[in-house]
Structure formats: structure tokens, C-alpha cells
Amino acid sequence: LAHGAGGRATRTLVEAVFLEAFRNPMLEPLGDGAVAGELAFTTDCYVVTPLFFPGGDIGDLAVNGTVNDLAMCGARPAYLSAGFILEEGFPIDDLRRIVASMAAAARAAGVAVVTGDTKVVQKGKADGCYVTTAGVGTVDPELRLGASAARPGDAVLVSGPIGDHGVTVLLARGGFDIEADLTSDTAPLHGLTARLLDTCPGRVRCLRDATRGGVATVLNEIAEASEVAVVIDEDAVPVRPAVRGTCELLGIDPLYSACEGRMVAVVDRDAADAALAALRSHPLGTGSTVIGRVADDPPGLVLLRTSFGGTRIVDVLVGDPLPRIC
Amino acid sequence: MRRVEVRVEGVVQGVGFRPFVYGLATGLGLAGVVGNDADGVFAEVEGPRGLVAEFLAALRRDAPPLARIERVRVVEGEPRGDRGFAIVRSDGSGARRALVSPDTATCGDCLRELADPGNRRFGYAFINCTNCGPRFTIVRGVPYDRALTTMAGFAMCEACASEYHDPADRRFHAQPTCCPDCGPRPRLASGRGEDLPGDPIAGCAALLMDGRVVAVKGLGGYHLAVLASDETAAADLRRRKHREDKPFAVMVAGLDQARSLCEVGDLAATLLTGAGRPIVLLPRAGDGPVAAPVAPGNRHLGLMLPYTPLHHLLLAATGAPIVLTSGNVSDEPIAYEDADAFARLAGIADAFLTHDRPIHIRTDDSVVRPFGGGGSVLRRSRGHVPAPVTLAWAVPRPVLACGAELKNTFCLAKDTRAFVSHHIGDLENYETLRSFTHGIEHFSRLFGIVPEVVAHDLHPEYLSTKHAVELDGVDLVGVQHHHAHIASCLADNGEPGPVIGVAFDGLGYGTDGTIWGGEFLLAGLASFERAGHLVPVPMPGGTAAIRQPWRMAAAYLDAAYDGRPPEGLDVARRNEERWKDVLSLARGGVGSPLTSSAGRLFDAVSALIGPRDTITYEGQAAIELEQRADPAERGAYAASVTAGGIRGADLVRAAADDLLAGVAPEVIAARFHNGVAAVIVRRCAELRDACGLSTAALSGGVFQNLLLLGRTVDGLRTAGFRVLTHRRVPPNDGGISLGQAVVAGARDVTSRRPSRATRRAT
Ligand SMILES: [Fe+3]
Ligand SMILES: [Mg+2]
Ligand SMILES: [Zn+2]
Ligand SMILES: [Zn+2]
Known part of the structure; x- marks a missing residue:
């Protein structure tokens, strides 16, 4: 099960099974999507418990997630496909609700769902409803975005407070009555990325949406792929008080908690101010901040400067987080 | 002839x-x-x-x-x-197997010269001879020769050279030989690094007496010093270091001064004056001049005697005990390189007493507590490292054991020698991780050990595990955490087992992927069988439950009273705001891994009788519970042993009932300790009946608790057991690497034992 948590176990699985079998130059970077000429293409499967949670449901998650994967390639999303796997007996009203929120999300994102498929499996062979979406979009072929493009000196930004989606879903899953003012941050980010790319042409190195495994995992991928260090400031990482409180209660580090409407951007140091201003000028990026910078040493590691001036290693989790303290 | x-x-x-x-x-x-x-x-x-x-x-x-x-x-x-x-001349060729000596406290002969106005080294802060002085901390390579130490940059003057070359002299071939004319010099600098005029040591003493914080360069790193009697200075130091409660160590000039602060028995005196000069934890006595912030709320004080001439001179100049605590901020490793120390300690120290002899390797002070006829080692480091632990059985191929995550040490073993490293610390800290990887390289060069087998913990997130699995061309051996604890105890005693191992600690990754920590193992070196444990309870919020012991109280009370904890408990009132949420977490299972940890049981009881709700250093709640217990109380709570394990919740329930009935916390704490000891003895006796083993080995961080250790050893002996406890390495995770090394060695023998035919062929 740990293979889905978004950490090293997922990566090992992906590399061992899929990359091995499918190996080709477009797949190799294991980015959020693939770019061929002016075309960007991506696909994602959505499995979430519960299906409905404060701030969203599996439907808008499936649209926004795929839109965001295209956006992170620097693309303008155009068309989506949608596939459904339904467990026998899944309430039709729930399905209607999911599809309606997909439609609303697609409308809001300015994309069209143009094809799809549905399968029903026996009761017990699936958990309610799974959704798969694929998306195509157009992209400037000159863009060179990627996890391996970060260079020492670059600034590292996030587009707003982190961790909302992950703790919201976890709390909604628990079935316990813990009160917290939490909603998922699910949102389409292509407007935000477009504004950033327009403002700082050629100065953006890398864009990643911080989904499973959170900001920590994304930063580790960048550090490893670019063979650089990423050094972030504990005090600079934006976390909403309700999220911080719930994370504290649950013993979760917000850095590892998933976001569905936040991205990490690595930009040339000289463009950091302009990038920040561009992001903040967009409604989905008002809470953007610079959280750290790229350094040359130690390559492949993410370090956190703590409030006390210490330096903690922010490692990729191998599986589900378990305490390490003896 | x-x-x-x-x-x-x-x-x-x-x-x-x-x-x-x-x-x-x-x-x-x-x-x-x-x-x-x-x-x-x-x-x-x-x-x-x-x-x-x-x-x-x-x-x-x-x-x-x-x-x-x-x-x-x-x-x-x-x-x-x-x-x-x-x-004849040293020969640098061949395999490197000669052993580097640990750093050693200034000897009597050198002290006499230090105090003799007629001697040319009178008052010289770096006097040493073949019988004393820096060793491990200045060695860069072997053979042990001046050129391969951090003394290489100091050319001996004629007088020193003639002593060095005279076989009849005490300094014959003493590599750090030096004098005021040719050797290192002390320097007093301001917080910004500018030289301060006058005699550095007298100047430092004056600053201390004036209430300042001074960083003092010692053998293995920088300390931070204040006058131990100075309330304001000690409180300043705590604030600047961001160290809330963890006690500071105090250096005293000699045994007389030690006795003015603590109870110093014969054993304590032996430990204090030993050549390793560890910090010795001793019960406070009288009202010696120690300010409250030095060891807040603690009945013990860590004392050490001067171990370098510079310390002797400084203590003579102050005429009073001084706090000497590690030169760092909060959980950072101790600073040992000059430039780094000046940068990192700039906001903490008002001045620096430093010198120009480089420290090659960061080495913390060792820490022991008197126990039985010897000492219970809590941290084995300066003064003890790198002396090897001699193994009763050779490891077939060279082993690197990567240790645990917190209190990390590593161990390199070859033949019958196991070199357990100095205290490395918490690997999550990047500086510490670097000293881990560099330390392994250094030891490997120093002792000529190129590991072919690499042992590691089973916890996939330990950075030591990750280090191990990324090594190429070696055979990996995963060793379960508590098996490593028991194997460490066996190696410490030169025994092969099998034994009934009692591994009580905070937590370690189990073979079933859950978190263990209150374990009974039937264990030999190569293998073990889990033969009992505490009934698992949820840790509400995982790591948060470790930092906040009151959450364990909530989880245990919930288990003890079947989901209906009694009203009126102070721990619930103190944590009212989150109490319900945490119970809800524990019941829902989200973010609440199950654990059979004994450490968490101690945490629960400590929080229950209060007022320790949040800890600021590892083990704080359990340490306070031990100190609180009335040693005269002999009553014991009973815990039932069920198919699911030993019900720690029974002990918590008994404690809560007593608390509600108005029994004194000191008595409750004692009855709890006695109850844990009694149920250990009972379970061991059951296992002896079932399997015939009559030797018990006690290990794990919980056995740093000497009240528990004492009661358990007594109980087991009375029941006819032979009892093995640690002697040279700590029962805590500092001993894990030794255990991993011997398990890996034993498995290597088992798995590689050649058949008769192949043996004949070779
Ligand atoms: Fe342990
Ligand atoms: Mg995706
Ligand atoms: Zn000497
Ligand atoms: Zn000299």
C-alpha cells in the first residue's frame, strides 16, 4: 500500500515496472506529462477516500489534476477524456454529483471533456468509483521546463499555503468528530502558470504541482534530477493556521501533505521578484512566497533551515510515515 | 643464549x-x-x-x-x-591494525610540572606526555605519528625535540609533545573574534565571574561555559542556546568541590577520576553553589573533572565550578572547527577561549551513572573511543554496522575487534549525517577495515538504513532493532546466548511492520523469536505522541477503562482543549500507529501523575518519573499477562485509581516501577519454564532507568536467573551498532559455512 503514498516506494515501483517496459525518451524524465512538438499530453487516475470532502470531490479533482499536469508542462489545456470504473450498486445520485462537479470544473478551467468510457465491476471488486482523465493541450515548443533544470542560485517559490488538501481528506476519512476549518485547495493552475511564464520568459526552470507526497517530495525530485541542493526556510513556508493545527494534532509534517491547487516554481534568481509579483497578481497565487533557494551542495538533498538555525534533512519518505524516535 | x-x-x-x-x-x-x-x-x-x-x-x-x-x-x-x-623508525607500510588510544586526562606528573614555577611548562595549557593528552581527537591517520596528527604544523623546539628523542624521557615519542615556545597557544577573543588583551585564561575566568557566557575549546569540540552559581548567566545561556530543560553538565576542580554539590561515593569517585573523565550523573547533596537553571527540576547533576591542562588552569582561576555544556544551538552537533564555531556560536558566546591546535574529529563528552559495581554508560564517546570492544568470536568478514537514527553510533568490526564509534547523534540533522559518513571513512582508514558486510536497522526511514542500502558491492544484513539491543548486551558480556532478552525502549521497527518497544525475545546472536511484549496501544498522532506524553496517558487511560476514563483526572483537565480530539484519533486509528513500546508506557504514567505534558528532550518524562519515585516504597501494581501480551494498561489503571484516591505521586511512581519490574520477572520465569533458558539479558533505553534496572536485576536474581546488563556500551540506541555488527557476523558464519567438500578443496 505504501507504493501509492507518493514517496520513494512509488518511484521505485514506477521505475522498476513501467519505465522498464515502456522506456522511451519522452517517458524518461517521468514528468507530469509528455511534450511532443506543440502538443502536451498527460493522464492520471483518481482514487480518493472519501469521494466527497470539504471543498471538492473526486470529480473536480480529476479535472483539475489533469489540467494541472498539463499546466506544469507549460501547456494550455484544451481537451480531456474521462473514464469511470464503478462498483456495482454505486448510487446513481453520487455519480450525477461527481459528473456535475466535473462539468463545472471543466467549464471553469475552459476545457472540454470530449470522450470517455465507463465500466461497472462486481461488488467488492472496486471501492465505489474510480476516475481516469487524460488531457491534451498546446505548448510553446521552445519551453524547457523540467525537474532537471534547476541551477544553484535559483529561487524556489510556492504559490500559496500548503497542505490543505491532504489534511482535509485525512480528517474527512477518519470519521471522527474533530472540528477544523479545512477545505481542499483543488483548483486549475494553468492561468497562474501562464501568467508566470508570460512575465518571466526563459527564466522559469521548473513547475511542479505538489500533489501526493507534498512539497517535500517535489523538492526532492528536483534536487535529485538537477543534482543540486534545495535549501528551504522553515519560517518562510506558508501554512494556514487551521492546517498547522490539524497537522500538529495528527502528527503530520505539512511539507509532506498533498496540495491540489498549489505549485512549486523554480526560477532564475534575477527573476524572483518579478515571478513573485506575477504569481501574487493572480487570484490563485495571492499567497505566493519564496521559500528557499537552490544551492550546489549537498547535491540531491533537501535541507530545512529551522527556526533555531539548525539544518534538518527533508528526506523522501520510503513509505507511510512512522515515528523514528527511540 | x-x-x-x-x-x-x-x-x-x-x-x-x-x-x-x-x-x-x-x-x-x-x-x-x-x-x-x-x-x-x-x-x-x-x-x-x-x-x-x-x-x-x-x-x-x-x-x-x-x-x-x-x-x-x-x-x-x-x-x-x-x-x-x-x-628503530616507524614503518608506515602493511595493513593498518595498530590501535589509536583514546584521549586521556592530564597525568599526575604533568600536573606537577604544570604547577611548578621552576618548570619550563609552568602554567602551559597544552602540557602532555606519553601517559596523557590528546590522541583520538587529533589523529588524522595511522601509524600514530606526529606528522599524521593535528600537531603536524607545530615544529618542535630544540628542548622539546631532545625530550622527544630521549628514550629515557617521559616524552619520548609522545607525538603531541610541545611547550610554550613551540606549541599551541591559548587565545581569548571577543564574541566577534577580535583578540582580547592579557592572559587568556585569567581573562576568561574574569569574564565568567562577571556573568558572561564564554565558548571554551576543549578536546573534542567547543563547550559553552558560565559560572555554575550564576543564576542570570545560566538562564541567559539556556535562552541563547534554545535549550529549555535538558540539564547542563558542571565541571568541578576536584573531588572536594564535587562533594560540595553531590553525593560522591567510592564508585562515583572512581568514575570521576578515571582517565576517560566522563560526565558522571550524581544525586545532588547539600546546597552547593549551583543555580537553578543549570538542571531545572532535576535531582541529579552531571559532574566532570578537568581533563586537559587548560581546564585545570581555568578551574583554578575561577576557583568555582563552571557549567560546561556542548557548544551548539538546540539539537545541532557540537561545534569543533574554529571558523564554524565562531560563526555558529557568535550569538551565544560573549567571548571565546580558543587555541590553534585543530580538532580533527568532533567528540562529545561521555556520560555514565554509577550502578552496581561499575557504571551504566549513557554515552560512550571522548575518553573511551576508539578503544575496541573485544568480541568473544571473530566476525568472518569485515562488517560495517550503521546503527540507529537518534543517538547514532556506527561500528566497524574485523576479526575479534569491534570499533564502536563516538556518539554521532541525531542523523536527521545534516551536519550530523555528514559526521556519520565522514566518521565511517575515518575509522575505515584508521583501522584498515573495508567492510564486506553492512548491517542496518529494519526501519526504512532511518537515514542510517538509507545510507546502508545505497552502498554498492556489499552484502546487506537487516537487523531488527530489539534483536540488536539484546545482541549488543551479549557482545558487551562476551556471551553467545541464547538468552531471554528483555528489550524495553522507546520504539523500533518490528518484523511485522508495527512499532515494537516492550519486547521479550528468545535470542542468540544469529536469530531470535518474539516471545512476549506489551499489549499494543495507539500512539495518537504518531511522533506527536512522543513529544507530548499526555497523549499516551489519554490512549492508555482509554484502554485501561475500556473507553470510559474516569472524571477528575488532572491530566485530562490540563489538556482539555485537545483531549477529546486525541481520544478520537486513538479510537479512529488514523495517524495513530500501534506500539508495544515500554517507553510510551512510562511516558503515559509520567503525564498521568503530572505535570509533564510536553517534553523538550528525549526521555524527559521517564527520567522525571524515575526521579520522582520513592525508593523506600515496596508496593507494586499488578499487570495481567494475556494472550495478546502484557497489559500495561493495568498498571496505568492502578496508578490512576491511586491518584484519584489521593495517594502521593512519589508512591505511585515507585509502585509503577516495581510493577514493571515484577511483570518482567514473571514473564521471564514463564519463558524459563517453557524453554529452559535461565539467563536474562536486559537492554534498551528504558534500562537507563536505574530504579527499574535495579529492581529488575534484584527480582531476576532472586528468582534464580543469571542476569546480563550492559557494561561498556549504552543500553540505549548508542549500543545498537555493536549489536548489529555481531548479528551480521553470526549470520555471516551461518550462511557461509562451507560444506565439508569445499572446505577440503580450499
Ligand atoms: Fe532502541
Ligand atoms: Mg499527476
Ligand atoms: Zn602526562
Ligand atoms: Zn618546545
């Missing part, structure tokens, strides 16, 4: 062994040579039979105090009619 070739192995370099051999041989009128090589000391000796025999007998009997002879090999040769005796 007889001629012998003699080879001496062990700690025999840098301890005056060659001059000793020279003196011995020339005194007996024997001819021949003596020298160092990569294996140790070699000698060729020729003369009348009776005198050669006397030479060989005296070699072991009269060896210099710092020497630790592991093996003497004698090969008979043909007499050649040699004349005279000579010391």
Missing part, C-alpha cells in the same frame, strides 16, 4: 610502549631493537635465557598505564650476537 621476535598488539602506540621496552631491555642488559609498525610494536631481543624470559614476563606485567595489550606473539630465532639496543 636465546633470541626472540616479539609482536605486541593492542593499544601500544602513543602510550610510551617503545621507551618502556627500551628501558626494560637495557635494564636487563639485552640486545636488539624495538619499533612501531602498522600492526603495533615489534621487538627483537637477544641475551641469556633467564633474562629473556624475565623480559617476556615483564612485558605484560609492567606495561605503561595507558597500554592495552591484546596479544603478544613470540617467535624463536637464531642468536646473532647483536650488541646494544635501539629504537
Whole structure:
């Protein structure tokens, strides 16, 4: 099960099974999507418990997630496909609700769902409803975005407070009555990325949406792929008080908690101010901040400067987080 | 006439062994040579039979105090009619197996010279000789020679050189030999690094007496010092270091001053004055001049005696005990490089007492508590490292054991020697992780050990595990955490097992992927079987439940009263805001891994009787619970043993009932300790009946608790058990690497034992 948590176990699985079998130059970077000429293409499967949670449901998650994967390639999303796997007996009203929120999300994102498929499996062979979406979009072929493009000196930004989606879903899953003012941050980010790319042409190195495994995992991928260090400031990482409180209660580090409407951007140091201003000028990026910078040493590691001036290693989790303290 | 070739192995370099051999041989009128090589000391000796025999007998009997002879090999040769005796040059070739000595406290001879106005080293802060001084912390490589130490940059003056070359002198080939003319110099600098005028040591003492914080460069790193009696300065230091409660150590000039602060029995005095000069944790006594913020709310105080001439001079100048705590911020490792220290400690220290002899490797102070006839080691580091633990059985191939995550040490083992590293610390800290990887390289070079087998913990997130699995070309051996604890205890005692192992600690990754920590193992070196444990309880919020012991109280109370904890408990009132949420977490299972940890049980009871809700250093709640317990109380709570394990919740329930009935916390704490000891004895007896083993080995961080350890050992002995406890390495995770190494070695033997046919063929 740990293979889905978004950490090293997922990566090992992906590399061992899929990359091995499918190996080709477009797949190799294991980015959020693939770019061929002016075309960007991506696909994602959505499995979430519960299906409905404060701030969203599996439907808008499936649209926004795929839109965001295209956006992170620097693309303008155009068309989506949608596939459904339904467990026998899944309430039709729930399905209607999911599809309606997909439609609303697609409308809001300015994309069209143009094809799809549905399968029903026996009761017990699936958990309610799974959704798969694929998306195509157009992209400037000159863009060179990627996890391996970060260079020492670059600034590292996030587009707003982190961790909302992950703790919201976890709390909604628990079935316990813990009160917290939490909603998922699910949102389409292509407007935000477009504004950033327009403002700082050629100065953006890398864009990643911080989904499973959170900001920590994304930063580790960048550090490893670019063979650089990423050094972030504990005090600079934006976390909403309700999220911080719930994370504290649950013993979760917000850095590892998933976001569905936040991205990490690595930009040339000289463009950091302009990038920040561009992001903040967009409604989905008002809470953007610079959280750290790229350094040359130690390559492949993410370090956190703590409030006390210490330096903690922010490692990729191998599986589900378990305490390490003896 | 007889001629012998003699080879001496062990700690025999840098301890005056060659001059000793020279003196011995020339005194007996024997001819021949003596020298160092990569294996140790070699000698060729020729003369009348009776005198050669006397030479060989005296070699072991009269060896210099710092020497630790592991093996003497004698090969008979043909007499050649040699004349005279000579010391020959060191030879840097061959395998590197000679042992570097630990750093050693200033000896009596040097102290006398230090205090003698007629001596040319009068008042010199770096006086040393073959019998004392820095070793491990200044060694860059082997053989142990000045050129390969951080003294290489100091050219000896004529006077020093003649002592160094004179076989009759105490400083013959003492590598750090120096004097005020040619050696390192102390320097007093402001917080910004500018030189301050006057005598550095007198100046430092004046600043301390004026209430300032001074960073003092010692053997293995920088300390931060304040006058121990100065309330304001001690509180300042706490605030600047961001260290809330963890006690500071205090250096006293001698035993008299120690007695003015603490109860110092014979054993404590022996530990305090030992050449390793550890910090010794002792019960406070009287009202000696120690300010409250030095060790807030703590009935014990960590004392140490001066171990370098600089410390002796400083303590003489202050005339009063001083706090000497690690030079760092919060959980950072101690600063040891000058530039780094000046940068990192700038906001903490008002001044620096430093010097120009570099420290090659960061080494923290060792910490022990008197127990039984010896000491219970809490941290094995300066003064003890790198002396190897001699194994009763050789490891077939060289082993690297990567240790645990917190209190990390690593261990390199080859043949019968296990080199357990100095205290490395918490690997999550990047600086610490670097000293882990660099330390392994350094030890590997120093002792010529190239590991072929690498042992690691089963916890996939330990950075030590991740280090191990990324190594190429080695055989990996995963060792379960508590098996490593018990194996460490076995190795410490030179026993192979099998034993009934009781591993009680905070937590470790189990073979079933859950978190263990209150374990009974039937264990040998190669394998073990889980034969009992505490009933698992949820840790609400995982790591948060470790930092906030009150959450464990909530989880345990919930289990103890079947989901209906009684009203009126203070711990619930104190944590009202989150109490319900945490119970809800525990019941829902989200973010609440199950654990059989004994440490968490101690946490729960500590929080229950209060008021410790949040800890600021590891083990704080349990330490306070131990200190609180009334040692005279003999009552014990009962815990039932069920198919699911030992019900720790029974103990919590009994404690809560007593608390509600108005029983004093001191009595509750004691009854709880006694109850845990009793149920350990009971479970061990059941296991003895079932499997016939009658030796019990106790390990794990919970056994740093000497009240529990004492009660458990007594109970087991009364029940007829042989009991093994730690002697040289700590029961806590600092001992894990040794256990991993011997398990890996034992498995290597088992898995590689060649069949008869192949053995004949080789
Ligand atoms: Fe442990
Ligand atoms: Mg995706
Ligand atoms: Zn000496
Ligand atoms: Zn000199």
C-alpha cells in the first residue's frame, strides 16, 4: 500500500515496472506529462477516500489534476477524456454529483471533456468509483521546463499555503468528530502558470504541482534530477493556521501533505521578484512566497533551515510515515 | 643464549610502549631493537635465557598505564650476537591494525610540572606526555605519528625535540609533545573574534565571574561555559542556546568541590577520576553553589573533572565550578572547527577561549551513572573511543554496522575487534549525517577495515538504513532493532546466548511492520523469536505522541477503562482543549500507529501523575518519573499477562485509581516501577519454564532507568536467573551498532559455512 503514498516506494515501483517496459525518451524524465512538438499530453487516475470532502470531490479533482499536469508542462489545456470504473450498486445520485462537479470544473478551467468510457465491476471488486482523465493541450515548443533544470542560485517559490488538501481528506476519512476549518485547495493552475511564464520568459526552470507526497517530495525530485541542493526556510513556508493545527494534532509534517491547487516554481534568481509579483497578481497565487533557494551542495538533498538555525534533512519518505524516535 | 621476535598488539602506540621496552631491555642488559609498525610494536631481543624470559614476563606485567595489550606473539630465532639496543623508525607500510588510544586526562606528573614555577611548562595549557593528552581527537591517520596528527604544523623546539628523542624521557615519542615556545597557544577573543588583551585564561575566568557566557575549546569540540552559581548567566545561556530543560553538565576542580554539590561515593569517585573523565550523573547533596537553571527540576547533576591542562588552569582561576555544556544551538552537533564555531556560536558566546591546535574529529563528552559495581554508560564517546570492544568470536568478514537514527553510533568490526564509534547523534540533522559518513571513512582508514558486510536497522526511514542500502558491492544484513539491543548486551558480556532478552525502549521497527518497544525475545546472536511484549496501544498522532506524553496517558487511560476514563483526572483537565480530539484519533486509528513500546508506557504514567505534558528532550518524562519515585516504597501494581501480551494498561489503571484516591505521586511512581519490574520477572520465569533458558539479558533505553534496572536485576536474581546488563556500551540506541555488527557476523558464519567438500578443496 505504501507504493501509492507518493514517496520513494512509488518511484521505485514506477521505475522498476513501467519505465522498464515502456522506456522511451519522452517517458524518461517521468514528468507530469509528455511534450511532443506543440502538443502536451498527460493522464492520471483518481482514487480518493472519501469521494466527497470539504471543498471538492473526486470529480473536480480529476479535472483539475489533469489540467494541472498539463499546466506544469507549460501547456494550455484544451481537451480531456474521462473514464469511470464503478462498483456495482454505486448510487446513481453520487455519480450525477461527481459528473456535475466535473462539468463545472471543466467549464471553469475552459476545457472540454470530449470522450470517455465507463465500466461497472462486481461488488467488492472496486471501492465505489474510480476516475481516469487524460488531457491534451498546446505548448510553446521552445519551453524547457523540467525537474532537471534547476541551477544553484535559483529561487524556489510556492504559490500559496500548503497542505490543505491532504489534511482535509485525512480528517474527512477518519470519521471522527474533530472540528477544523479545512477545505481542499483543488483548483486549475494553468492561468497562474501562464501568467508566470508570460512575465518571466526563459527564466522559469521548473513547475511542479505538489500533489501526493507534498512539497517535500517535489523538492526532492528536483534536487535529485538537477543534482543540486534545495535549501528551504522553515519560517518562510506558508501554512494556514487551521492546517498547522490539524497537522500538529495528527502528527503530520505539512511539507509532506498533498496540495491540489498549489505549485512549486523554480526560477532564475534575477527573476524572483518579478515571478513573485506575477504569481501574487493572480487570484490563485495571492499567497505566493519564496521559500528557499537552490544551492550546489549537498547535491540531491533537501535541507530545512529551522527556526533555531539548525539544518534538518527533508528526506523522501520510503513509505507511510512512522515515528523514528527511540 | 636465546633470541626472540616479539609482536605486541593492542593499544601500544602513543602510550610510551617503545621507551618502556627500551628501558626494560637495557635494564636487563639485552640486545636488539624495538619499533612501531602498522600492526603495533615489534621487538627483537637477544641475551641469556633467564633474562629473556624475565623480559617476556615483564612485558605484560609492567606495561605503561595507558597500554592495552591484546596479544603478544613470540617467535624463536637464531642468536646473532647483536650488541646494544635501539629504537628503530616507524614503518608506515602493511595493513593498518595498530590501535589509536583514546584521549586521556592530564597525568599526575604533568600536573606537577604544570604547577611548578621552576618548570619550563609552568602554567602551559597544552602540557602532555606519553601517559596523557590528546590522541583520538587529533589523529588524522595511522601509524600514530606526529606528522599524521593535528600537531603536524607545530615544529618542535630544540628542548622539546631532545625530550622527544630521549628514550629515557617521559616524552619520548609522545607525538603531541610541545611547550610554550613551540606549541599551541591559548587565545581569548571577543564574541566577534577580535583578540582580547592579557592572559587568556585569567581573562576568561574574569569574564565568567562577571556573568558572561564564554565558548571554551576543549578536546573534542567547543563547550559553552558560565559560572555554575550564576543564576542570570545560566538562564541567559539556556535562552541563547534554545535549550529549555535538558540539564547542563558542571565541571568541578576536584573531588572536594564535587562533594560540595553531590553525593560522591567510592564508585562515583572512581568514575570521576578515571582517565576517560566522563560526565558522571550524581544525586545532588547539600546546597552547593549551583543555580537553578543549570538542571531545572532535576535531582541529579552531571559532574566532570578537568581533563586537559587548560581546564585545570581555568578551574583554578575561577576557583568555582563552571557549567560546561556542548557548544551548539538546540539539537545541532557540537561545534569543533574554529571558523564554524565562531560563526555558529557568535550569538551565544560573549567571548571565546580558543587555541590553534585543530580538532580533527568532533567528540562529545561521555556520560555514565554509577550502578552496581561499575557504571551504566549513557554515552560512550571522548575518553573511551576508539578503544575496541573485544568480541568473544571473530566476525568472518569485515562488517560495517550503521546503527540507529537518534543517538547514532556506527561500528566497524574485523576479526575479534569491534570499533564502536563516538556518539554521532541525531542523523536527521545534516551536519550530523555528514559526521556519520565522514566518521565511517575515518575509522575505515584508521583501522584498515573495508567492510564486506553492512548491517542496518529494519526501519526504512532511518537515514542510517538509507545510507546502508545505497552502498554498492556489499552484502546487506537487516537487523531488527530489539534483536540488536539484546545482541549488543551479549557482545558487551562476551556471551553467545541464547538468552531471554528483555528489550524495553522507546520504539523500533518490528518484523511485522508495527512499532515494537516492550519486547521479550528468545535470542542468540544469529536469530531470535518474539516471545512476549506489551499489549499494543495507539500512539495518537504518531511522533506527536512522543513529544507530548499526555497523549499516551489519554490512549492508555482509554484502554485501561475500556473507553470510559474516569472524571477528575488532572491530566485530562490540563489538556482539555485537545483531549477529546486525541481520544478520537486513538479510537479512529488514523495517524495513530500501534506500539508495544515500554517507553510510551512510562511516558503515559509520567503525564498521568503530572505535570509533564510536553517534553523538550528525549526521555524527559521517564527520567522525571524515575526521579520522582520513592525508593523506600515496596508496593507494586499488578499487570495481567494475556494472550495478546502484557497489559500495561493495568498498571496505568492502578496508578490512576491511586491518584484519584489521593495517594502521593512519589508512591505511585515507585509502585509503577516495581510493577514493571515484577511483570518482567514473571514473564521471564514463564519463558524459563517453557524453554529452559535461565539467563536474562536486559537492554534498551528504558534500562537507563536505574530504579527499574535495579529492581529488575534484584527480582531476576532472586528468582534464580543469571542476569546480563550492559557494561561498556549504552543500553540505549548508542549500543545498537555493536549489536548489529555481531548479528551480521553470526549470520555471516551461518550462511557461509562451507560444506565439508569445499572446505577440503580450499
Ligand atoms: Fe532502541
Ligand atoms: Mg499527476
Ligand atoms: Zn602526562
Ligand atoms: Zn618546545
